[in-house]
Amino acid sequence: MSEQTISQPSTLQLILRSNGFLIGAGLTAIFVLAALVSFIWTPYDATQISISDKLKTPSAAHWLGTDHFGRDMLSMIMVGARVSMAVAFVAVGVGILAGVPLGLYAASKRGGLIDEIIMRGNDLIFAFPSLLLAIMITAVFGPGAVNAIIAIGIFNIPVFARLSRGAALSLWQREYIMAAQVCGKSKALISLEHILPNITNLLIVQGTIQFSLGILAEAGLAYVGLGAQPPLPSWGRMLNDAQTLISIAPHLALVPGLTIVLTVLGLNLMGDGLRDLLDPKLRRVKS
Amino acid sequence: MLRYISKRLVSLSASLIVASILIFIVIEIIPGDPAAFMLGINADPDAVEALREQLGLNASLTSRYFTWVTGLLQGEFGISYTYRVPVSELISDRIVISLPLTFYALVLSTLIAFPAGIYAASKRNSLGDVSVMGLTQLGVAIPNFWFAMLLVLVFSINLRWFSAGGFPGWDQGFFPAMKALTLPAIALALPQASILARVMRSSLLDTLSEDYIRTARAKGLNRRQALWRHALRNALIPVLTIIGLQFSFLLAGGIIIENVFYLPGLGRLVFQGITQRDLIVVRSVVILLVFAVIAVTFLVDIAYAIADPRLREGSR
Numbered sequence: 001m002s003e004q005t006i007s008q009p010s011t012l013q014l015i016l017r018s019n020g021f022l023i024g025a026g027l028t029a030i031f032v033l034a035a036l037v038s039f040i041w042t043p044y045d046a047t048q049i050s051i052s053d054k055l056k057t058p059s060a061a062h063w064l065g066t067d068h069f070g071r072d073m074l075s076m077i078m079v080g081a082r083v084s085m086a087v088a089f090v091a092v093g094v095g096i097l098a099g100v101p102l103g104l105y106a107a108s109k110r111g112g113l114i115d116e117i118i119m120r121g122n123d124l125i126f127a128f129p130s131l132l133l134a135i136m137i138t139a140v141f142g143p144g145a146v147n148a149i150i151a152i153g154i155f156n157i158p159v160f161a162r163l164s165r166g167a168a169l170s171l172w173q174r175e176y177i178m179a180a181q182v183c184g185k186s187k188a189l190i191s192l193e194h195i196l197p198n199i200t201n202l203l204i205v206q207g208t209i210q211f212s213l214g215i216l217a218e219a220g221l222a223y224v225g226l227g228a229q230p231p232l233p234s235w236g237r238m239l240n241d242a243q244t245l246i247s248i249a250p251h252l253a254l255v256p257g258l259t260i261v262l263t264v265l266g267l268n269l270m271g272d273g274l275r276d277l278l279d280p281k282l283r284r285v286k287s
Numbered sequence: 288m289l290r291y292i293s294k295r296l297v298s299l300s301a302s303l304i305v306a307s308i309l310i311f312i313v314i315e316i317i318p319g320d321p322a323a324f325m326l327g328i329n330a331d332p333d334a335v336e337a338l339r340e341q342l343g344l345n346a347s348l349t350s351r352y353f354t355w356v357t358g359l360l361q362g363e364f365g366i367s368y369t370y371r372v373p374v375s376e377l378i379s380d381r382i383v384i385s386l387p388l389t390f391y392a393l394v395l396s397t398l399i400a401f402p403a404g405i406y407a408a409s410k411r412n413s414l415g416d417v418s419v420m421g422l423t424q425l426g427v428a429i430p431n432f433w434f435a436m437l438l439v440l441v442f443s444i445n446l447r448w449f450s451a452g453g454f455p456g457w458d459q460g461f462f463p464a465m466k467a468l469t470l471p472a473i474a475l476a477l478p479q480a481s482i483l484a485r486v487m488r489s490s491l492l493d494t495l496s497e498d499y500i501r502t503a504r505a506k507g508l509n510r511r512q513a514l515w516r517h518a519l520r521n522a523l524i525p526v527l528t529i530i531g532l533q534f535s536f537l538l539a540g541g542i543i544i545e546n547v548f549y550l551p552g553l554g555r556l557v558f559q560g561i562t563q564r565d566l567i568v569v570r571s572v573v574i575l576l577v578f579a580v581i582a583v584t585f586l587v588d589i590a591y592a593i594a595d596p597r598l599r600e601g602s603r
Contacts, residue, residue: 120298120301120302123298123302124302124305124306124309128306128577128580130539131539131540131542131543132539132542132557132573132576132577133573135542135557135561136310136313136314136569136573137313140313140314212428216428216430219430220430220432220543223430223432223543224543224546224558239430239432239433239436242436243436243547246436246439246440246444247440247444250440253433253436253437253440257430257433257436257437260428260430260433261425261428261429261430261433262428264427264428265424265425265428268424268427268428269424
């Protein structure tokens, strides 16, 4: 009967999942490496204008072609990777550093006024169209990478707060937590010593997903001119530049667009794979 | 039920009040003098003072807030600094583009996601399921503004089926206007359809493993009959919630897409407001969109409670 397969993933699915993880991790590694290498080496100077070389299609000299100012696209993508990843990474950091303590605190005071205030505050940030607030923040404080981090990071706070609160709430019912309480440990200490290590897996998986969403958000902000500012290359702004030239030089739009898609896809596949690998129930089925 | 609705209504009002305070603070207090901010660094002090007077900035902070909120409640958003017309007029001109675009995208997203999700769930682990899920994985990773550019490249520049941007206006007829909104709506709908299809699939799979489905199968229904007659209706509940949430994503996502297609909607208005430092316009559109999102969330909550009596009882 087909229902029998519902609780247990098939072998095909498990292989696909681990393959997904491998592909995702591989893609992510490529772009992280490109970002890191860009600090010491790029094929050309990413900001160097060379009008005689403008709008060249991909060739041996310029692997990904050149843009309307004759700048090397590969070099721009590499330096752009640095910006995208830094913004998304720090924004995830902001979400974890602010959200996890809030969530753990709320869980330790379950049902109290503080819990209620924290969770309603979270609801409010969720209700805000994230892009809109990000645009408003960057509009008021001025465009730039730092304000993009703040704008994206704010929305990571409720995500991590909610996740850690939910996970912590179920852990507070466990015997070993009760034992720690009986020993006289404070709620803060229990949260730090016993709850936090047990929700790390969840945080890693969610962090990967938020990281990919951060890259998409940064690209969106940069596309409308509210991200990292020139001359620093950024994937989103490369797409903005490409928009008017798309009919004569489609590679201007294809290269940064595919880069974003592959990076986000890689991170999502890696996140899904990690979730399966770190989920004890699925691991048992595998072994 | 009445108690549940009133509880949600209190929470809705609280959200709105806090949101209005937040928007007020961000726009009015943090950047310093809004009048100077609007006029730029080299502005004439007299002009700044005149604008301060016009904006009512010389009043106290709380009275400014209450003036703004009472104005909002009466549908008065203030006068746009750059356009010199009431903001409510600007908004009503633009909303007739943004709102239809949002609903168009929502309908498209649902039309794509439902068959895809149902198909994937009914053919679980088959090649078809894996392909559909692979496509949704890709759909989630594609930035909608880039997808919009690709649509323009293919359907406007190469095939010449659609115009690359602009809006003819509703007075030119329903179909030309809808045609102008088609590519933007597709671009907006794709990522949301991918998410919705995944939710539809997993929700259906959850429902299919319930006891009452086994009972239905034991009565002699085949898998397909059990799916269509019993599982689908129950699986729809979480899907409807997601559709409600997507409304906010689509409305906000429209801001960028409208810029790609040069559609004169609320998104363009916000961006023009930002570049021209017309903060009255920015503030009004933002609060309006936030109100729309919070109100839709409220309606979804109510619909959810009607569909699922367990929710009304206790836990949220």
